[in-house]
Amino acid sequence: SSGINAEWPLRPGENLPESVTRSTHTNKILEIVSRIRKQKAHITEIIRETKIVQKEINSLNGKIERSFIETDEMVFRHAKENEMCRTAYKLLANLQAEFNGLVRGLDDIGVINRELRDLEDLLQREKEKNIDEQISNMSKDLDAIVKDNENIKVLLKQAS
Numbered sequence: 001s002s003g004i005n006a007e008w009p010l011r012p013g014e015n016l017p018e019s020v021t022r023s024t025h026t027n028k029i030l031e032i033v034s035r036i037r038k039q040k041a042h043i044t045e046i047i048r049e050t051k052i053v054q055k056e057i058n059s060l061n062g063k064i065e066r067s068f069i070e071t072d073e074m075v076f077r078h079a080k081e082n083e084m085c086r087t088a089y090k091l092l093a094n095l096q097a098e099f100n101g102l103v104r105g106l107d108d109i110g111v112i113n114r115e116l117r118d119l120e121d122l123l124q125r126e127k128e129k130n131i132d133e134q135i136s137n138m139s140k141d142l143d144a145i146v147k148d149n150e151n152i153k154v155l156l157k158q159a160s
Helices: 022-079 083-159
Strands: none
Touching: 022 083
């Protein structure tokens, strides 16, 4: 496995070096496929967790909004008769406005972070574009190995 990196990747039309066996080459391909499957499972789990967190955020935002509305109505009723309640009502209105501004700020930060991750992902994909070509070459190499193995089987049967 350590010797394969020096010869990796093969270009179309190149033969495997004698130091690299077909099984080594096949194992390398299978390792890559396994890593891709693990990455896919990890991504699926992250998406599931993100949906759960988003549900919790939406639920909490709803609870906060209902709490503000209920408190607003209660303080407003008493504000008609009491000067301290009028002051409390004004403070509650300011608190709600500040809180809403804070929530919008956090939403904006979330959007910016998502955009940043998207840009980082795009950058990584651009760096890895050569990977697609390598995977295609490996697939062709695997097909060639399978064909060679079939030819060897035919030759062995003819020799027997």
